[in-house]
Amino acid sequence: MANQVEAAGATTAVPAARTGCPVTGYGRSGGHPPPPGVADERRPEPVDPAAAEEFLHQVYAETEPETPLAERLRQVRAEIDRSGTYRHTAHELVFGARVAWRNSARCIGRLYWQSLQVRDLRHLHDPADVAQECVAHLRAATRDGKIRSTMTVFAPDAPGRPGPRIRNDQLVRYAGHRAADGSVIGDPGQADFTDRVAGLGWPRPQPPGRFDVLPLLITGGDGRSRLFDVPPDAVHEVPLRHPDHAWFARLGLRWHAVPAISNMPLEIGGVVYPAAPFNGWYLDTEIGARNLADRDRYDLLPEIADRLGLDTRSERTMWRDRALVELVRAVTYSFDADGVTMADHHTESERFLRHLAREEAAGRSCPTDWSWIVPPMSGAQTPVFHRYYDEPDPALRPAFLAPPREW
Numbered sequence: 001m002a003n004q005v006e007a008a009g010a011t012t013a014v015p016a017a018r019t020g021c022p023v024t025g026y027g028r029s030g031g032h033p034p035p036p037g038v039a040d041e042r043r044p045e046p047v048d049p050a051a052a053e054e055f056l057h058q059v060y061a062e063t064e065p066e067t068p069l070a071e072r073l074r075q076v077r078a079e080i081d082r083s084g085t086y087r088h089t090a091h092e093l094v095f096g097a098r099v100a101w102r103n104s105a106r107c108i109g110r111l112y113w114q115s116l117q118v119r120d121l122r123h124l125h126d127p128a129d130v131a132q133e134c135v136a137h138l139r140a141a142t143r144d145g146k147i148r149s150t151m152t153v154f155a156p157d158a159p160g161r162p163g164p165r166i167r168n169d170q171l172v173r174y175a176g177h178r179a180a181d182g183s184v185i186g187d188p189g190q191a192d193f194t195d196r197v198a199g200l201g202w203p204r205p206q207p208p209g210r211f212d213v214l215p216l217l218i219t220g221g222d223g224r225s226r227l228f229d230v231p232p233d234a235v236h237e238v239p240l241r242h243p244d245h246a247w248f249a250r251l252g253l254r255w256h257a258v259p260a261i262s263n264m265p266l267e268i269g270g271v272v273y274p275a276a277p278f279n280g281w282y283l284d285t286e287i288g289a290r291n292l293a294d295r296d297r298y299d300l301l302p303e304i305a306d307r308l309g310l311d312t313r314s315e316r317t318m319w320r321d322r323a324l325v326e327l328v329r330a331v332t333y334s335f336d337a338d339g340v341t342m343a344d345h346h347t348e349s350e351r352f353l354r355h356l357a358r359e360e361a362a363g364r365s366c367p368t369d370w371s372w373i374v375p376p377m378s379g380a381q382t383p384v385f386h387r388y389y390d391e392p393d394p395a396l397r398p399a400f401l402a403p404p405r406e407w
């Protein structure tokens with residue numbers, strides 16, 4: 001077995017055994033024992049019965065399960081008494097996952113919350129199985145460009161048996177390779193993570209590129225972490241070009257089709273699913289006005305402004321603003337031309353207000369974080385800018401949680 005990598009703990013490097021075989025498949029099985037004393041152990045708490053009950057009441061208030069509520073409450077209480085946790089029915093899992101999306105105060109795309117497809121893989125604990133199903137998730141969600149909102153749920157935390165965790169913040173991310181002079185080739189936002197996986201034995205592509213897909217770093221319930229490649233044919237990418245400027249394509253820019261967040265634990269009725277990657281589809285500005293434009297990301301505006309012939313000597317020429325519009329146009333144009341689902345900030349803002357109205361009609365509050373919902377360009381040109389919202393409530397459940405710092 002070539003290029004196996006196995007490590008204990010988040011930051012512990014174990015030299016990889018390399019035999020010169022292609023990297024695909026390293027970490028599949030076997031590997032080095034973890035160095036002593038560094039196991040990355042977690043001790044999940046028993047489920048709070050009150051959280052379980054509150055969730056079940058919500059399930060029965062909004063949907064009509066077959067089992068009567070009183071009976072289901074008895075089952076769940078008994079299961080928690082016995083084992084410290086309980087198993088959601090498939091119906092509860094899907095409902096909980098969808099409501100966690102509905103509760104996501106930073107998401108502008110929540111109109112579609114009921115369409116989330118849930119892949120129930122709660123029986124999977126082993127990092128190799130998790131990796132394989134993350135890849136299958138990407139294929140199922142991509143559908144040749146007709147992106148479908150999808151979540152894959154792996155084993156939950158249970159007392160005495162933590163679930164697996166995905167350490168990447170998204171299933172697909174581009175490496176940030178730090179050069180000797182401090183500059184970064186690729187995505188500077190991933191430079192720390194790239195150093196980490198390289199330290200664990202990831203063989204960086206040679207020469208390092210600007211769009212090298214990072215491997216998955218997955219920690220099993222035993223605290224041992226392993227690396228797995230994401231096969232290129234599971235990563236749909238769009239080469240970026242501009243409707244009016246032929247030179248734009250020659251910049252060699254690209255972006256992947258599926259944004260799949262992978263490090264936010266999902267909490268439903270007191271049960272925590274530490275690995276529950278989920279995706280929607282991209283909004284034009286996420287790529288064009290942030291990932292490729294932010295000064296601490298790809299920082300492409302100076303180069304694009306230059307090619308556009310703009311005067312970059314003074315901020316007052318608004319060269320940044322003008323270059324930004326053309327970059328976002330190129331992103332939207334390229335995704336459209338390739339038939340890959342992409343939202344635009346004007347349309348999605350209107351849809352979000354429709355969602356808000358629907359939630360209000362259903363008698364629910366819709367927690368919303370203004371600073372995340374208002375697009376990073378042309379804010380006041382979109383209707384979401386011109387109003388206030390219900391404050392996000394950190395105690396609201398079901399929810400996607402911020403990854404705990406100690407992870």
Ligand code: ARG
Nearest residue numbers: 259280281282283286287291
């Ligand atoms: N902003 C993140 C990115 O650019 C993706 C976050 C999720 N976005 C989405 N449309 N579901 O990669």
